[in-house]
Amino acid sequence: MRKLLYGMNLSLDGYIAAPGDDIGWSEPSDELFQWWLEQEQAIELFMYGRKLWETMSSYWPTGDRQPGATPAQVEFARNWRDTPKVVFSSTIGKVGWNARLVAGDAVAEITRLKAGDGGPMRVGGATLAGAAMRAGLIDEYEIVAHPVLVGGGTPFFAALDGWVNLNLVETRTFPGGVVLTRYETRR
Numbered sequence: 001m002r003k004l005l006y007g008m009n010l011s012l013d014g015y016i017a018a019p020g021d022d023i024g025w026s027e028p029s030d031e032l033f034q035w036w037l038e039q040e041q042a043i044e045l046f047m048y049g050r051k052l053w054e055t056m057s058s059y060w061p062t063g064d065r066q067p068g069a070t071p072a073q074v075e076f077a078r079n080w081r082d083t084p085k086v087v088f089s090s091t092i093g094k095v096g097w098n099a100r101l102v103a104g105d106a107v108a109e110i111t112r113l114k115a116g117d118g119g120p121m122r123v124g125g126a127t128l129a130g131a132a133m134r135a136g137l138i139d140e141y142e143i144v145a146h147p148v149l150v151g152g153g154t155p156f157f158a159a160l161d162g163w164v165n166l167n168l169v170e171t172r173t174f175p176g177g178v179v180l181t182r183y184e185t186r187r
Contacts, residue, residue: 002113003120006129007039007142007182011150014157016126018150021051025148029175030072032144037076039142043083044118047110049125050089053099056080056124061097086113088128107135130158140184141166147177 008016009026017023028036040046048056063069063077085099088106095101102109110132113121123129123138132138143156166183173179 001115002044002118003139004110004114004132004137005043005120005122005140005142006124006132006138007122007140007144008124008156009144009146009178010156011148011153012145013149013151014155015150015153016156017154019153021154022150025150026146029178030070032174032178033070033076034072035172035174035180036144037072037079040076040083040122041079043120043122045113045121046080046083046085047113047121047123047128048085048087048099049128050087050092051127052125053085053087053089053092053095057095057097057099107131107137110137111135126154126156126158133158133164134160136164136185138185140169140182143181143183144174145179145181 009028010016011018011025018025060077060080064074066073081097083098085097086102086109087095087099088102090103092101106128110123114137123132129138165186167186168181169184170182171180
C-alpha cells in the first residue's frame with residue numbers, strides 16, 4: 001500500500017491562502033525551499049485539484065528558465081515536469097506536463113491508487129485534500145506554519161466527522177520563524 005501525504009505552507013491561523021487567494025505571505029526562505037524540493041523529489045505521484053493544478057502548471061513547466069532562477073528552483077521545475085501527476089477536475093478539458101485528468105470520483109481513484117504498488121503520493125489543493133482527509137486516506141501531514149495571521153481564506157484542514165489521532169514525528173524551525181510539524185496518522 002502506498003503512503004499518502006498532505007502538506008502545504010499555511011498561516012498560523014490555518015489558511016493556505018488569504019482572502020482573494022493571496023499567498024504572498026508564504027514566500028519561502030532558501031532553506032525552506034530546499035526542504036520542499038527534497039520532499040517533492042521523494043514523491044512518485046502528485047495529485048492536484050483544479051486550482052492548485054492551475055497555479056503549479058502556470059509557472060513550473062518553465063520555472064527553470066525564469067530570470068534569476070536558483071539551482072534549487074531549476075531542480076524543482078525539472079522534478080515537477082518529470083513526476084507523474086493526476087489532476088482531479090470536471091471543468092478542465094485537458095492537462096499536460098506528464099499529467100492525466102480524472103473527472104470522476106476522486107476518493108475512489110485515490111483509494112485505488114493508494115492500494116497499488118509504488119512509492120509515496122502527495123495530495124494537494126484544499127478541496128481535494130479535504131475529501132481524502134474525510135475518507136481517512138491521509139497517512140502524513142506536513143504543516144509548514146508561517147508566522148502570520150491572515151484572518152480567513154482557504155483552510156488547510158477540512159471539517160471532519162470524527163477525530164483523527166496523530167503522532168508527532170518531526171519538528172523543525174526555518175528562517176523567519178517558520179515551523180514545520182510533521183505528523184503520521186495513528187491507525
